[in-house]
Amino acid sequence: MFRKHRLHFILSIGCWVSFLLGAQLAHAAQVKGKVTDENDNPLSYATLYVEGTTLGTTTNIEGDYALNLNPGNYNLVFQYVGYLKQKRSITVGQANVQLNIQLQPETLQLREVIVNAQSKDPAYAIVQQTIDHKKQFREEINAYQCQVYMKGLQRLDERPDRILGVEVPIDTGIVYLSESVSELTFHRPDKVKERMISSKVSGNQSSFSFNQASQTLYSIYDDLLKVEGITERGYVSPLAKNALFFYDYKLEGVITEGNYLINKIRVYPKRKTDPTFEGHLYILEDLWRVTSFDLTLTKDHQLEFLDELTVTQVHAPVADSTWVMLSQNFEFYLNTFGFKGSGYFSATYSDYLIELNPEYYDLTSSNTETIDTSGVTAPNPQLSYTSIDKKDIKNEILKIEEGSNERSDAYWDKMRPIPLTTIEKKDYYIKDSIAVIKNAKAYKDSTDQIQNKISIGNILYSGYQYQNSYQEYTLSIPSIIQTLQYNTVEGLLFNLGIQYTQSRDDNKVNRVTTHLRYGIASHRFYGQMEYRHYLNHRNFETVTISGGQFVKQFNPDDPISPFINTLETLLDRRNYMKLYERTYLALGYQREITNGIMLKPAISYSHRHQLHNETDYSFFYRDSRDFTSNTPDHIKVVDTSFEDHSALQVQLGAAIRFGQKYISLPDKKIIVENKYPKLNITYTKGIATLGADIDYDKLELEVEDDISMGLFGTSTFRLGAGAFLNRKNMEFMDYQHFNTNASVLARYDEGYFQLLDYYYYSTDQHWAEGHLVHHFNGFMFNKLPLIRKTKVQAVASLHYLYTDAIDNYLEMGFGVEHIFKLMRIDYFSSFIDGHHEAHGIRLGFGF
Known part of the structure; x- marks a missing residue:
């Protein structure tokens, strides 16, 4: 229900407010009182209005009401569901009027009904x-x-x-x-x-x-x-x-x-x-x-x-x-x-x-x-x-x-x-009396002191956040579970991410994220830093500068989570994650130039270095299963290894949503969902200059949207296509890679294949892909007597891929989500050109 999570609320008025407050209310009197039932119990949310108009109000939970009226004669109508409507004539002058009303239960008259075997209730x-x-x-x-x-x-x-x-x-x-x-x-x-x-x-x-x-x-x-x-x-x-x-x-x-x-x-x-x-x-x-x-x-x-x-x-x-x-x-x-x-x-x-x-x-x-x-x-x-x-x-x-x-x-x-x-x-x-106290430095320091206490839960799995409310900044440090990782390239490693966020008036202003990483098997130390400056929250203008020396997945979207890869490597002896070393400097910028059109230019210069497996350890299957090399397998490229080289890349991105609806606050803009799809266009250019070797041009198009089908549920789709216009000089990390998942522990993010190898069908030519996920939202399972009590929901998905190396790849899945309100399990089956290829179960979060 909270997938999109979301309740949106919206409002507006004109210049008559000043007139209303300054002229009318100065002479208006107030009619007030209490509305009760026949036993003098207050009637909460009873309605009253001036007859023939829409000027009215409701009572509060204690049955009290107040209505401002100009001098004159009025007929007031009082009504409450289940009670007889009552009308009172009043004369309003300069003084306030006290008018208490006691409503009587409605008197129901039975209609004359002819009863026979075929008759229905009228x-x-x-x-x-x-x-x-x-x-x-x-x-x-x-x-x-x-x-x-x-x-x-x-x-x-x-x-x-x-x-x-x-x-x-x-x-x-x-x-x-x-x-x-x-x-x-x-x-x-x-x-x-x-x-x-x-x-x-x-x-x-x-x-x-x-x-x-x-x-x-x-x-x-x-x-x-x-x-x-x-x-x-x-x-x-x-x-x-x-x-x-x-x-x-x-x-x-x-x-x-x-x-x-x-x-x-x-x-x-x-x-x-x-x-x-x-x-x-x-x-x-x-x-x-x-x-x-x-x-x-x-x-x-x-x-x-x-x-x-x-x-x-x-x-x-x-x-x-x-x-x-x-x-x-x-x-x-x-x-x-x-x-x-x-x-x-x-x-x-x-x-x-x-x-x-x-x-x-x-x-x-x-x-x-x-x-x-x-x-x-x-x-x-x-x-x-x-x-x-x-x-x-x-x-x-x-x-x-x-x-x-x-x-x-x-x-x-x-x-x-x-x-x-x-x-x-x-x-x-x-609360209003202590608001001034709460804004004082001494009070904020005292509450921060309580909030900033470290617990076992912070250390083990939730992470720790230090907060300074008066100066409006936070410092976040991950937990041990988030910091400790394992892969075959670095072995057991410590990946410490520290994030500093400076805010002003509840809006982020600056954010600095630092990662320090050390692999015990590789004996390599890495570090990178990103600085993000929020210039204007009304048009989402942001500047990002990042750089350092760090490891990177061949797919720049990082589809393999470190946690899942750690479990798969140690427990199942499968090293899905493939890494290379990148020394880089990057600059990014984004700004909404007009409502619904966001531009996202970026430029980066990097030196890329091949990495190799440095450890062969796992808990299980050491005698029956071998780790694969750190070079991805591909259907056409026999050897995806590479020599050291440099890359200068420029990316021009645009996100377009026609008819985009939004909320305007005095200091920010909030985008809300609307009925039109979102279009993403990205052009990437590798430029062979300033010592860089890479030279290619790539154009990508993507359309995504949600479709409500009423009682039948909600569908989410994502369609993408693209091609390399020039591929004069490329390395494997420059190919178009697809977000996939080969582990039984699924990532249910939009646009993910669940049975496809991570790199086997990556392409340097053209491609088309489509993803459709339908959440039935209770349409099916609420009919089943025992299952409906668990409030689990059905979900179905369809995934399609076409490249120069694979004509028609199709994945179909059906599953159950909202298990214990949090979990999801699916069964997937894949086909290539209509022939069954593979099947499997996937587990993950789905709520």
């Missing part, structure tokens, strides 16, 4: 009517703008002291509390723009909220509802086209609200483990619209890291029969890896500006294109001639305004539509 006919009309409900609004207030809270009730020997630094209690105010613009079918005007994070005034309204635009009329960061597969809506295959329905009764009859329908899965919800829909008779719903997911429904998630929405009418969302709430409970907690994200939507679709509304009579339903100055909708131009919605899906995190407490007291609860006020007070 809920099915009501649901079918809604499904038949949902195309209109999805398309009747061309575009809208609205203001969104979001508040998120996450608390931790229990936590483990350590994970894999490493101390867990998070305390119990509220771990995240944040509020945001945004302007959200949507244009059908899927264009979204958001600008965050205000952001407040408890205990960290310099950070920004990740409460992003645009990522929670879920419509009950969509066929599939997918919550980023919660599910990979998505969940079938109770109103999907094929919903009757997944759900059963029961009409629990009818509610009368004014001129409306509302059907209360219970929805529940036909099969408990299907990706489905359970809960209630409230559907208007004759209009067949959903007025509100509450739907719940549990672990039975393939939730990965949560025990339970409940989604609630409340809608209200505007512009005659058009309805919009007024409030939305996500409430969840967590229980995984020893962590237990809960939280919520609550949002209110107001001040709508709606552009209606002329296919469903006659707009010619009034010559209007847009309806302003803000209700700030009057309770009735106002007509406007301003349309919402989708051309204004660019690829910047979220812009966080500079200074949005610097709003005063007075601002939030006025703008906050959902009052803070007692515990939230306390959290703000305590």
